[in-house]
Amino acid sequence: MERNLKRLGAGLGTAIALITSPISVASAAGPFEGISLNVLTFTGPQIAEPLQRRAPDFEKVSGAKVNVVTVPFSDLYQKMLTDMATKTNSYHGFVFAPQWMADFVTPGYLEDLTSRIAADKAVQWPDIAPFFRDFSATYAGKAYTIPLDGDFQMVYYRTDLLTQAGLKPPETWDDYLKIAGAFDKKDLNGDGTPDFGSCIAKKRNAQSYWMIWSVAAAFLQSLGTKQGAFFDLDAMKPLTSTEAFAEALRVYVETGKYGPPDELNWDVGDSRSAFVTGRCALTLDWGDIGTLAIDPKTSKVMDKVGAVVLPGSRRVLDRKTGKLVACDRATCPHAVNGVNHAPFAAFGGWSGGINQAASTRIKEATYAFLSYMSQPAQSNVDVTIGITGFNPYRISQFKNLDLWIKAGMSRPAAQNYLGAIENSLNSPNMVLDLRIPQNQRYQQVVLDTAIAKLLARQTTIEQAMKEITEGWEAITNEVGRDKQLRAYRETLNVQR
Amino acid sequence: MTLGPRRRAAAASVAAQAGPAASRRPRGLGALTAGLEREARLIFLWPAVLLLVFLSIFPLFVSLYLSASRLEFVPGGFALRWVGLANYRKLLLGIEQEHFLGFLAKPSLPAQVAFGIVVVLLGVILVQDFRRPDRSIARSLGRGLWALVGAAADWLMIRTLGPGGRPGTLVTTLVYVGIGVAVQYGLGLGLALLCSQNLAGRRFFRVVFLIPMMITPVGIAYTFRILMDLGKGPFAPAWRALGLAEVSWASNPWGARLAVLIGDTWQWTPFMFIVLLAALESLPPEFLEAAMVDGADRWQTFWQITWPQLMPVSATLVLIRLIEAFKVVDLPNVLTNGGPGTATESLTLHALIAWRTLDIGGAAAVAYILLLVVTVTVLAYLHLVRRRLAQAT
Numbered sequence: 001m002e003r004n005l006k007r008l009g010a011g012l013g014t015a016i017a018l019i020t021s022p023i024s025v026a027s028a029a030g031p032f033e034g035i036s037l038n039v040l041t042f043t044g045p046q047i048a049e050p051l052q053r054r055a056p057d058f059e060k061v062s063g064a065k066v067n068v069v070t071v072p073f074s075d076l077y078q079k080m081l082t083d084m085a086t087k088t089n090s091y092h093g094f095v096f097a098p099q100w101m102a103d104f105v106t107p108g109y110l111e112d113l114t115s116r117i118a119a120d121k122a123v124q125w126p127d128i129a130p131f132f133r134d135f136s137a138t139y140a141g142k143a144y145t146i147p148l149d150g151d152f153q154m155v156y157y158r159t160d161l162l163t164q165a166g167l168k169p170p171e172t173w174d175d176y177l178k179i180a181g182a183f184d185k186k187d188l189n190g191d192g193t194p195d196f197g198s199c200i201a202k203k204r205n206a207q208s209y210w211m212i213w214s215v216a217a218a219f220l221q222s223l224g225t226k227q228g229a230f231f232d233l234d235a236m237k238p239l240t241s242t243e244a245f246a247e248a249l250r251v252y253v254e255t256g257k258y259g260p261p262d263e264l265n266w267d268v269g270d271s272r273s274a275f276v277t278g279r280c281a282l283t284l285d286w287g288d289i290g291t292l293a294i295d296p297k298t299s300k301v302m303d304k305v306g307a308v309v310l311p312g313s314r315r316v317l318d319r320k321t322g323k324l325v326a327c328d329r330a331t332c333p334h335a336v337n338g339v340n341h342a343p344f345a346a347f348g349g350w351s352g353g354i355n356q357a358a359s360t361r362i363k364e365a366t367y368a369f370l371s372y373m374s375q376p377a378q379s380n381v382d383v384t385i386g387i388t389g390f391n392p393y394r395i396s397q398f399k400n401l402d403l404w405i406k407a408g409m410s411r412p413a414a415q416n417y418l419g420a421i422e423n424s425l426n427s428p429n430m431v432l433d434l435r436i437p438q439n440q441r442y443q444q445v446v447l448d449t450a451i452a453k454l455l456a457r458q459t460t461i462e463q464a465m466k467e468i469t470e471g472w473e474a475i476t477n478e479v480g481r482d483k484q485l486r487a488y489r490e491t492l493n494v495q496r
Numbered sequence: 497m498t499l500g501p502r503r504r505a506a507a508a509s510v511a512a513q514a515g516p517a518a519s520r521r522p523r524g525l526g527a528l529t530a531g532l533e534r535e536a537r538l539i540f541l542w543p544a545v546l547l548l549v550f551l552s553i554f555p556l557f558v559s560l561y562l563s564a565s566r567l568e569f570v571p572g573g574f575a576l577r578w579v580g581l582a583n584y585r586k587l588l589l590g591i592e593q594e595h596f597l598g599f600l601a602k603p604s605l606p607a608q609v610a611f612g613i614v615v616v617l618l619g620v621i622l623v624q625d626f627r628r629p630d631r632s633i634a635r636s637l638g639r640g641l642w643a644l645v646g647a648a649a650d651w652l653m654i655r656t657l658g659p660g661g662r663p664g665t666l667v668t669t670l671v672y673v674g675i676g677v678a679v680q681y682g683l684g685l686g687l688a689l690l691c692s693q694n695l696a697g698r699r700f701f702r703v704v705f706l707i708p709m710m711i712t713p714v715g716i717a718y719t720f721r722i723l724m725d726l727g728k729g730p731f732a733p734a735w736r737a738l739g740l741a742e743v744s745w746a747s748n749p750w751g752a753r754l755a756v757l758i759g760d761t762w763q764w765t766p767f768m769f770i771v772l773l774a775a776l777e778s779l780p781p782e783f784l785e786a787a788m789v790d791g792a793d794r795w796q797t798f799w800q801i802t803w804p805q806l807m808p809v810s811a812t813l814v815l816i817r818l819i820e821a822f823k824v825v826d827l828p829n830v831l832t833n834g835g836p837g838t839a840t841e842s843l844t845l846h847a848l849i850a851w852r853t854l855d856i857g858g859a860a861a862v863a864y865i866l867l868l869v870v871t872v873t874v875l876a877y878l879h880l881v882r883r884r885l886a887q888a889t
Contacts, residue, residue, distance in 0.1 A: 086573075
């Protein structure tokens, strides 16, 4: 409680500093008295919480009133598209998944922010890590969003349990399953009830379809980021009908053996809550667990949480044969201890964009709000609070350990947490999320449904692979194979 | 201005009613009033017709067009690209077939026998119908079509509900409708019979039984979601004591479908109950008294006297519920999110999820097939009950 008050105090302090500072939002965008903005994002509490909490502060310094409108995650994409396509334009700003950008930029729905960012010193653009700046926020060489969040999926483990059992954090997915099996059905938080070896959010129509790719990434991509982990680069054929993807599905299904009985209905909120209340030995998630674990109100695992880069595999996909082959210097040039790791930049981090159809004044005010949210004075506080859903994405946030220690993390825990994210961010074999036209249909429709059916034992692994492959092929054929292949190749050529 | 025969007749009628003074041709204000009176019918009728065309017919044609289109986002807005029957083909033969129709397993021998029996029965009905003296080609063709649809539905059910099969959204919806409406009617009738007896507290129970009908379906879905959470819900201690706290009904396809059916039954039984209770209380007592005098027992009284008199109300009640049940969406959406997998998805939820992902054409195609299924089912049901109703009355 005291710590939270301190954080809020710090936030208020920064707001006051902004009013008096020469590099304030007011000086960047001018006064917006009487302007009212509608910003659309998904139903929180994460992501919506910091926007809603900071909106009144922003109104004080800029005069603009910000209404944060929320919808379920599964509705966000279509709400945005239909609002802009039908020219309803009831929303002026959007905080959304930057991987959908292809569908918004091509029809001209999103405002090009390149010149505004160049003129905005307060946002401290060079401080944003190059991946989020040049890939997540940028499309075809122009910036369309301001990053508010940094996203990598990692595996979290209970340091106390592994130390007691003399186990090392998982290096491979087989290690993950062994550790999960070792702790499953044991009381992990001392409440007298048996707990779970692994907790992974697997709910359909939510944010769970990224989890399977975190498992599959290391089996599918081994020759570096530019190799890509979704399609082959010659004919845009999905990599989902290979032995490597079958193995990933086997691992993913097997994690369910050590999970809670209703894991199929768990969204990230459920798995996070279970992990920080000590009910799980392992979990797979974005950076949120690190900060939720230091919240004294809810956490029972303070200083008992470790994070590692996504586990890898000793066997990887040979794209010529579709089979798994053992890692060697040629097949896994980036392997560590013979294990190919492929950290997955899932989602790309929540980012803010502006409706191109809004009036100039509204666009200025919306930009000012997004800039305000991203400025270090605000974001350096928000990324340390678990409930915000914002994870570190600025260089200063990785370098300045004091931020995290002030937020309640011990120095070793902060080093471990930030180290895992930095290792992911700096990996030459990082897997970029899919960002081609209609990627939402590939992932949120076809992949999500097929995985949900597999986990519910409605289909077998072979049937799920067939369903995903045929579904993706149908979309590729419908949109145009050449167009999609070109877009896919372009996304992989990013300079980091 | 010349008057048509009808108008002339109407004018003559008005003139006759008004007496000899009015038979003269009206002039000035009188002529205007008479003209307005003549046109009043059209003036009152046309707004309603236009409203109906605008609100019902126009959307029906637009959605038909949408079901043969694909939504595309283009610079400056969106475009609808004509794709013909591609959306229907996708559902019936393409990548959505398993989702929509289900996974068709190889039928076992008992399943084949069951299907054979149904086909033979349908054949017998057709032959009997053909031998009727009032037969006609149109009638026989119609019956043949019904038999074909019935056989196809039977084949689909046998192959998707049998071992190794998996029902799609179509069969899942038929299960919700068939089992749900039957159970709701049975329970509603039972409760109505109880509350029509002269029992203590019946007024109180009438109100209690009605409460679920007044709660919003989303509220009911959330309530059941909490109630059915064996690990965290209000009954968690009881489930824990029984060793069931770590069991999840939501992870089992039939467990989840059962949960949806229970929620739907809880919500809709009161509707059956209140209408049947009203029908029971309006039955003339003379027949019952006569039956008692004749020495009929309770079952005979119900089966021979009460039931036939309830038939017209029951037929209408089931028809309304049948149509409504096909559109179930709130419960599976909130209670199970359509899962596990797609196990609890109804046709409407299937369309909603397609719409959410901006597959507007796919959503419209599902909706049109639903319209077709509802129409076929309702016509079959009406045909089934018409003769029995005639016999009962």
